Amino acid sequence: MSARHLTEFHGLPVFDFPSASAAETLPEPGGVAWRLRYDWDDESEQFEQIWQRFLGAVRTEDVRALVVGAWEEEMFEDTLGPVLQRVVDARDRFPALRAFFLADVESEENEISWIQQVDLAPLLTAYPQLAELGARGGHRVFTPVDHGALRSLRLESGGLAREVVRGITGSKLPALESLELWLGVEEYGGDTTVADLAPLLDGGAFPALRHLGLQDSELQDEIAAAVATAPVVPSLTSLSLSMGVLTDAGAESLLGGQSLTHLDRLDLHHHFLSDAMMQRLRDTLEPAGVELDLSDRSTPSEWGGEQHRYVAVSE
Structure with a gap:
């Protein structure tokens, strides 16, 4: 048995924010749990680019649930800190955020014990209305x-x-x-x-x-x-x-x-x-x-x- 990708989170279906090349209609911001993850078919786009594109494409004021999946091709170093910090720094962009999950990664992407998790307390401090928090690693x-x-x-x-x-x-x-x-x-x-x-x-x-x-x-x-x-x-x-x-x-x-x-x-x-x-x-x-x-x-x-x-x- 291994950890599996979330299909539902905070009572919402998980929706993968599409790659830059995908011509896909986006759902209503508050109707899904948005998963942002690295796309191995588009190695040119790193998490920073995915994050900035998400902020520009989605009305983040209405986002209720956010999931971070694979954040880069090689996830063996202590690299989750900057990922979480981006979410912390964007607190004013997400007034409706009530649920967050960090490192929704399957074993084919990275073994759970190899994921170097970070202190989650800063996220809770940044989002005093958060109701649900999960993390893997x-x-x-x-x-x-x-x-x-x-x-x-x-x-x-x-x-x-x-x-x-x-x-x-x-x-x-x-x-x-x-x-x-x-x-x-x-x-x-x-x-x-x-x-x-x-x-x-x-x-x-x-x-x-x-x-x-x-x-x-x-x-x-x-x-x-x-x-x-x-x-x-x-x-x-x-x-x-x-x-x-x-x-x-x-x-x-x-x-x-x-x-x-x-x-x-x-x-x-x-x-x-x-x-x-x-x-x-x-x-x-x-x-x-x-x-x-x-x-x-x-x-x-x-x-x-x-x-x-x-x-x-x-x-």
Whole structure:
């Protein structure tokens, strides 16, 4: 499994801003999420030219959602900073902007762990009305920020640094309803521990939180055990512990902990559960009306005489 291009964002269909040579009618500015990305068929146009052409061709005052895709041919260096800075500097051109996603890149373009993400706090400071923020790549820093409007934060990573988690939990985000963190693996910088998640699991960090995703982790069993008694859970309506190396031990913790029958949805897809454990989860949760995702059951790989489990997205 790998990260895929967005097809919808902020409730809007994603529309690729066409290349300079394309004779394409543009949609209404507020009716789509605009994706700006490097075109390998037109290597003469770099992101700066694409950005300036977009500012000139689209009534940016009405743009509600913006997505940055591949920003250049070679995306292996620390080059996202100038891209984000252009968006920050253009804050006055986008008074209606409510959603932003940085680095909507597939593995064929660049591996997720090779994307050197940047601090997203300056964007939040520049756009105090932003409601949804997402980014993909190797997240290493997130400066704590006060932001009264952000409702959804999604960080996709093959290895999320603990400093990012600490920066998020140290932020004041009173409107935050949905938080998804792909924690990844240590090999690619994912050094977040269950202890680092404690301020989030304690329930005091974000009072409006209704959806929590702690996903794609090689510590998924330990996270499940912590979630089983976490004070944040009763206020949630959906929970995702998907994409990681969840085994029967982690699921046993969930079943033996606090009730999860109040949830609308529990997402455990990409897991390593036995048939018997999957049935126990169904028997416990589905009669209560919980939508349970147990898809993509995975099988451990074997080498060196040992079994090895893997997260859904790492490199």
